[in-house]
Amino acid sequence: MIIIGIMLFTMLFMWGALAISYNTANTENGTYLLGITLSTQYRKEKEVTEILAEYRKGFRRLTLFGFLGCFVVFPLNRYMSFLLLWVMVWYAVLIYGYHENIMKHARRLYQLKQEKGWLTGKPHIVRIDTVLSSIGNKGLISPWWWLPVWIMGIVGLVIALLQRTTAEAFLWVVVSLLVAMAGLTLADRGIRRMRKKVYCDNTQANQTINNTVQREWSFCILFHGYGIAIDLLLKVLKKYFPAAGSIGQDLGEINGLQGIKVALLSLSILFSFAIMLRAYYKCQKVKRQILDSVAVNGGELYGDDDEYWLNGTAQSGTNRLVEKRIGIGFELANTSANRGIEKGVLIFTAIFVAGIAVFLMPFDFAQVTLIMGEEKCRVEAAGMGHSFAWDEVQEITLLTEKPKMSKKSGYDSNRFYLGDFHVSGHGSCKVYVALETDSVIQVTTTDEKIFFNGENDEETAQMWEMLMLEIEKKAK
Amino acid sequence: MIIELDSASDIPIYVQLRNQIVLGIGRGELQIGESLPTVRQMAEAADINVMTVNKVYNILKTEGYIEIDRRHGAKVRPKPENEQELRTKCAAELELLITESTLKGMDRESFLTLCGEIFDRQNIKLAEI
Numbered sequence: 001m002i003i004i005g006i007m008l009f010t011m012l013f014m015w016g017a018l019a020i021s022y023n024t025a026n027t028e029n030g031t032y033l034l035g036i037t038l039s040t041q042y043r044k045e046k047e048v049t050e051i052l053a054e055y056r057k058g059f060r061r062l063t064l065f066g067f068l069g070c071f072v073v074f075p076l077n078r079y080m081s082f083l084l085l086w087v088m089v090w091y092a093v094l095i096y097g098y099h100e101n102i103m104k105h106a107r108r109l110y111q112l113k114q115e116k117g118w119l120t121g122k123p124h125i126v127r128i129d130t131v132l133s134s135i136g137n138k139g140l141i142s143p144w145w146w147l148p149v150w151i152m153g154i155v156g157l158v159i160a161l162l163q164r165t166t167a168e169a170f171l172w173v174v175v176s177l178l179v180a181m182a183g184l185t186l187a188d189r190g191i192r193r194m195r196k197k198v199y200c201d202n203t204q205a206n207q208t209i210n211n212t213v214q215r216e217w218s219f220c221i222l223f224h225g226y227g228i229a230i231d232l233l234l235k236v237l238k239k240y241f242p243a244a245g246s247i248g249q250d251l252g253e254i255n256g257l258q259g260i261k262v263a264l265l266s267l268s269i270l271f272s273f274a275i276m277l278r279a280y281y282k283c284q285k286v287k288r289q290i291l292d293s294v295a296v297n298g299g300e301l302y303g304d305d306d307e308y309w310l311n312g313t314a315q316s317g318t319n320r321l322v323e324k325r326i327g328i329g330f331e332l333a334n335t336s337a338n339r340g341i342e343k344g345v346l347i348f349t350a351i352f353v354a355g356i357a358v359f360l361m362p363f364d365f366a367q368v369t370l371i372m373g374e375e376k377c378r379v380e381a382a383g384m385g386h387s388f389a390w391d392e393v394q395e396i397t398l399l400t401e402k403p404k405m406s407k408k409s410g411y412d413s414n415r416f417y418l419g420d421f422h423v424s425g426h427g428s429c430k431v432y433v434a435l436e437t438d439s440v441i442q443v444t445t446t447d448e449k450i451f452f453n454g455e456n457d458e459e460t461a462q463m464w465e466m467l468m469l470e471i472e473k474k475a476k
Numbered sequence: 477m478i479i480e481l482d483s484a485s486d487i488p489i490y491v492q493l494r495n496q497i498v499l500g501i502g503r504g505e506l507q508i509g510e511s512l513p514t515v516r517q518m519a520e521a522a523d524i525n526v527m528t529v530n531k532v533y534n535i536l537k538t539e540g541y542i543e544i545d546r547r548h549g550a551k552v553r554p555k556p557e558n559e560q561e562l563r564t565k566c567a568a569e570l571e572l573l574i575t576e577s578t579l580k581g582m583d584r585e586s587f588l589t590l591c592g593e594i595f596d597r598q599n600i601k602l603a604e605i
Binding site for chain 1: 477479522
C-alpha cells in the first residue's frame, strides 16, 4: 500500500506542478498573457478574451486527463514495469498537449497584436543598458557558498569509496546525489551568466529587477544544493557508521511507523516547492511594482521580443538559461544547441525509463521456484536466487504468518520481497517471498536463515512437504 | 545609456553599435570619462560575437572617441581632430547628405533648421567623479 501511496503522490505532484506551471499563462504573468507581451489596456478586448477562453478550454481538458491518469496506479499497481511505462507515456502526452495548446493560442494572440498595432515596442530590436551590463554579478549571492556543499559531497563520496567493499551498490546512490549537486551547481552558474534583460529606460529599475531575479533563484538553487549535500552525508553516516549516524536514523525502523517516513518525505517535497513559489512570486511582485512605477512616471517600457520566443530564437546571448514566460523558474534558451540538449535529454530519459521497465518485468511476473539438487537446494525468483547445502540444514518450519520484513538490499514491491531483508525476530535473512501468500517456509542452516513461499498457501505447503521428504531421504 | 540594435536592418550590426555609441556621447547619455562595458559584457548583452565588439571598440579608438586601457577597459574620451582633416571629412559626408535631402525635396532653410535643432540637442557631459 505504501508503494501505491508513494506512486500516487508522486504522480499527483508531477501533474500538479505541470498544471500550476501552465496555469500561469491563464493569468497576467507580469507583462505576459499566454506568454505574449500585452499591455494591460488591451487585455479585456473581446478578441483577446475569446482566445483566452479557448486556451482555458484546452487547458481544462488536459488537466482532467492528467488528474484521472494518476489513478491508473490502482489497476496497474501489481505490475511496476507497466506502471513506469504508463507514467512515461502519460507525462509525455501531458507535456506535449500543454505545450501545443499554449503555442497555438500564443501565435493567435501575437497575430492579433500585430494586426491591431498593439506592439509595445519596435520589433527586431536588441537593447543593451550599458551601466547594467558593466555591473556584472555585483549584488548576487557569492559562489563561495557552494564550497560547504561540495565539501560535504566529497567527504560522503570518500567515505563511500573507502567502504565500498561492504556495499558497492550504495556507491551508486552517492554518485547519483553528486550528479544532482553538479546539475544544481551548473544551473546556478547559468543563472549568474544570464543575459541582463532591459525592461525599461530606467537603469536603476533594470538593475533592481535583474538583481532580484538572479538573487532569488540563485538562493533557491543553493538551498536545494545544501539539502542534497546534508541528505548525502546523513545517508553515508547511517550506512557505514550506524551508531554515529543516529541523527539520521530511520524513524520508521525505530517506531515501526513507516508512515512517518513517507510523511517527512512528502513535507520536504512540499517545502522545496514552497521555496520555489516564494522566489517566483517575489520576482513577479518586484517586477510589477517597479515597472508600474516607471510607467506612471512617464518612462518607456520595452517588451516586444515575442517573435523570438515564438520562433524559438531566444535573445539569450551566450547564456543557456532564460526566465520562463510561462511557469515558474527558468528554461533552456531555445537555441539550436540547446534544442539538441533537450532532444538528447528526452531520448535519454525515454531509453532510461524503458530500460528500467524492461529490467523490472521479470520481477512483475516472477515465480518462486525450488530447485532441489543432490548436494544443494536452490531458491530462485526473477533471476535472483540463493542456495543452501542439505547437510547444513538444521530446521525447516512452515509458518502460517509472515514475520515483518524490511529491505536491506534487493527488490521490494507490493507483490514480492526478494533479496537481503531484516526479518523481525530473526535478524538479517535471505528472503524470496510472495506477499499475497500468508504462509512462508523458514529454512534454518548453520549460518543463516532463508524465507520463501509459493504463489499461494497450497503451493507453499507442497514445497514444504517436498523439502521434508528430501531431508528424510538424506537422513537415511 | 540604452543602446538599440536592429537585427533586421540592412546596416551591419557593428556600424549600428558604433553609431549608437557616438550618438550617445553627443546626447550626453554616455559621459566623458565614463567606462563602457567590457568587450565580453557588451557581446553577451548584445548577443553578438566578441570579435564584432572588438572591431567596434577598435574603430572608435582609431576615430578618437574612446580610449582603451588593458586594466580599466574602454572609456569615453573624445579627442579633438585636426581641423582641416575634420572639415574635409565633414564636407564629404555632408555633400552626400545634402544631395540626398535636396533630391528628396528638402529645402536649404529646412535643412539648416534641422541642423540647428540637432546641434542644440548635443549635451556632451563630463562624468561625475
